[in-house]
Amino acid sequence: MTALQLLFYICAALLAQLTIGIGLAAWRWRRNATSPTTLPFEAGAIGQALAWPGLRDFRVLRRQFEDTLRTQCSFQLAPVDGAPLPPFLAGQFLTFALDIPQPAGGASRPITRCYSLSDAPRPDAYRITVKRVPSPPSRPDLPPGVASNHLHDRVKEGDLLRVRAPSGRFFIDGDADVPAVFIAGGIGITPMMSMLTWCLAQQPGRVLHLYYGLRHGGEHAFKARLEALAAEHPAFHLNVVYSQPAPGDVLGTDHQHAGYVDVALLRQTLPHGRHAFYICGPPPMMAILIPALLEWGIAPQDIHHEAFGPASLAPVQAASGEAGITIATAVDIQFRRSRRTLVWDGQDASLLDFTERHGIAVESGCRSGSCGSCETAIVSGTVRYAVKPDHDMAPGRCLLCVGTPGSALVLDA
Ligand SMILES: Cc1cc2nc3c(=O)[nH]c(=O)nc-3n(C[C@H](O)[C@H](O)[C@H](O)COP(=O)(O)OP(=O)(O)OC[C@H]3O[C@@H](n4cnc5c(N)ncnc54)[C@H](O)[C@@H]3O)c2cc1C
Ligand code: FES
Known part of the structure; x- marks a missing residue:
């Protein structure tokens, strides 16, 4: 046998091994998508095997507004190549490379933005939900959010979007014995929708509490879906909290509490015992709630959180000085x-x-x-x-x- 032939056989064997590995992973993912015993780490390992490098083209299958004021729009996305999707861990996000057209026909501007997956994993499609970001009320002179307004105003059903594979370390754990408490502020509901629907399908009987804080009924996203899930699953406890109820909003029907999601409300409504907390909301809510939970005695490893943007930097800045590293000034x-x-x-x-x-x-x-x-x-x-x-x-x-x-x-x- 010549060296060239030997090289050919080695390459063929490696290729066959790779194909079998990916095929097995895909088969397990399709099988497990309907199995009630899929654990997050299993899904994560399969997801890694099927994840794609760089950007992949997705087509927008469907757009749907989730609130009556039409500020939050879901986009259902299917891969153009039709190959199975990695089973992301419920709570993870997608990263989008968007080309934003410039006024007066100038060259489009590339920008990158992340959006959490807002539904449980399925092999054929992903869903994200995007809130339109206006100019800050105190600075109407500033332009409104570039990516969110582009997605709301210009991206239609049938359009293509370039997307990186799911990532992120904010995801649900596999311990069905520990009740989970999901705390969402505004658009922070998106990863919670994913975790909640995953838990209800994969961990039947796990006690789940959702505290969803928002201003009023006009921006209440996924209202009908959440109410239907609460009616269907006795172990799921829905607590919607309006801070500025509108005249037509009915306490006890549209929302269960008035005010804010704070530790006082959690202490009043949660049963005693260990809980795993998952929190995603605007920076002021996170800045108050997380220290308050720690003060209440919740173990740090039971508090999982994600901020949609630079707010995640807060804990980084707070903890100054890492062992063995000098802080550079000039x-x-x-x-x-x-x-x-x-x-x-x-x-x-x-x-x-x-x-x-x-x-x-x-x-x-x-x-x-x-x-x-x-x-x-x-x-x-x-x-x-x-x-x-x-x-x-x-x-x-x-x-x-x-x-x-x-x-x-x-x-x-
Ligand atoms: C992990 C992760 C998950 C996320 N998931 C979601 C999700 O599920 N859904 C969702 O809707 N969002 C999500 N986000 C947020 C999202 O990525 C974007 O940050 C959001 O859509 C705003 O982007 P934008 O381009 O529209 O706004 P930007 O253009 O970034 O503007 C943001 C704000 O800054 C203001 N601004 C503009 N110019 C200036 C200036 N010169 N000085 C000061 N302020 C200025 C704008 O008016 C606007 O209010 C997530 C973020 C992360 C990191
Ligand atoms: S901008 Fe996302 S890791 Fe830095």
């Missing part, structure tokens, strides 16, 4: 591709803020260490993180959005 940061060297003066919360303030173009998405969009190669030096980012970086690379310099740096940006 150090040189060299951007090799941009041919610029700048001085880090400690003014910015992250290397991403620093690069953007100095007009250096870098990609970003979640701005919270989850999506990997801002991953950049380190030529020399060290980057520090006050808490380990969710996204697993390749060796020799850093995440600009949650990193600060640990020394002088040369970055490939």
Whole structure:
């Protein structure tokens, strides 16, 4: 046998092994999609085997508004290639590479944004739900949210979107014996819809509590679906909390409580015993609720949370100083591709803020260490993180959005 033939046989054997592995994973995923015993870690392992690298084209199958004011729109997405989808872990998100058309026909602007999957995993389609972001009420001069308004106003059924595989470390655990408490503020309901529907299908009998805080009935998303699930599943306890009920909103019918989702309400309504808390909401809600839960005596490992954006940085900034890493104050940061060297003066919360303030173009998405969009190669030096980012970086690379310099740096940006 010649060396060439030997090489051919080795390659063929490797290819066959890979095909069998992927085939088995796909078969198990399709089988487990209807099995009540699928555990999150099983789904995660299968998901990793089927995840795609880079971007994949998805077609918008269906759009649907979820609230009466039509501020939250769901997009059901199917892969153009028709191959099975990775079974994401309920609570994870997708990252979108969007091309935003510019006024006056200029070149479109690429931006990256993350959106949580808002339904339980299924092999043929994903669903996200996007809230239209207006200009801040105190700054009507600022433009409204770029990506959310683009999706609401321009993306139609049949259009294509480019999407990265599901990721994120905010997902439901597999311990059906511990009751789960889902706390959602506004659009933070999206990962909860995914976790809730997954639990109801895969962990029948698990005690589940949903506390859903919003202003009034006009923005009450998934209302009919949540009410139907609560009526159907006695172990699911629905607590909707309106902070500014509208004249037609009826206490006891449309919402169970008036006010805010706070620890006082949880203490009043939750039975005694251990619970696993899952929290996603606007920064002020998270900033109050998480310390209050800790103060109440909830173990940190029972509190899982995600913020939709830079709010996730809060715990990073709070925990200053990591063992063995010196906090750099005035150090040189060299951007090799941009041919610029700048001085880090400690003014910015992250290397991403620093690069953007100095007009250096870098990609970003979640701005919270989850999506990997801002991953950049380190030529020399060290980057520090006050808490380990969710996204697993390749060796020799850093995440600009949650990193600060640990020394002088040369970055490939
Ligand atoms: C893991 C994760 C999951 C997420 N899941 C969801 C989800 O399920 N659903 C959902 O709707 N969102 C979700 N998000 C949030 C989403 O990714 C976007 O951040 C959101 O849609 C806003 O993006 P945008 O481009 O519309 O707004 P941006 O253009 O980023 O604007 C945001 C705000 O900043 C204001 N602004 C504009 N210019 C300035 C300026 N110069 N100075 C100060 N302010 C300015 C805008 O008026 C707007 O109010 C998630 C985020 C993360 C990280
Ligand atoms: S922008 Fe998502 S990891 Fe940095």
